[in-house]
Amino acid sequence: MMTCAIIDDDEINRLTLEHYVELTPNLKLVASLADGIAGLTFFREGNKVDVLFLDIEMPHLSGLELLRVLPDPPEVIITTARQDFAVDAFELRVTDYLVKPFEFARFTQAVQRVASRRAPAAGAAAPAADSPTSADLFVKVNSRMVRINFDDVLYVEALSDYVNIVTPKHKYIVYTTLKALENRLAAFPNFMRVHRSYLLNTQHIESIEDNTANLSGGHFVPIGKSYQEAFFKGLQRI
Structure with a gap:
């Protein structure tokens, strides 16, 4: 879960952003402010957020x-009607730059970019339950938090803004990116990226034929051409 704040002097834009935040499971709105002065006061009072949606004008x-x-700004997503401030904005190391009016899909893409940038740091600070000594991870599926043991996972497939986590008995559609999940699973050597759209648990490979991994339960995962060399080097074989 990432905390966020909105600073925009246009009430309609603020309401739109608030609605988009409500639709995003991994975002929690902390403040919605009407001008830059209010924003400055918010941060000088010691408040902190992970993401700031910020208008320019x-x-x-x-x-x-x-x-x-701001001495230590959070990840910033610019939300503006003007394209000509982009160069100045990226010189200030903003994460993304959204030009109004933007759709929810583009908003989601920007949020995912923040999550991907934060994933390595979040993994380093993860509690012991998510360390390499434990293969359990809680994921949000619809409105439920579900515990998944990743030893049971056959593969993970990218589905646009979601991933499909496949076990022998279930399929879990989870709102995250394949890259973010790959970073989270970096401590587990059995998981390998074998395709731009697939992470594979090598423990469940029964055979490999024509650059396709045949998994237990009749599942098949393609091995992308650019991943084949690293994949076959990583296998224990004779």
């Missing part, structure tokens, strides 16, 4: 001016 203090005076 605002009275008294613009979004870029706010970024320049």
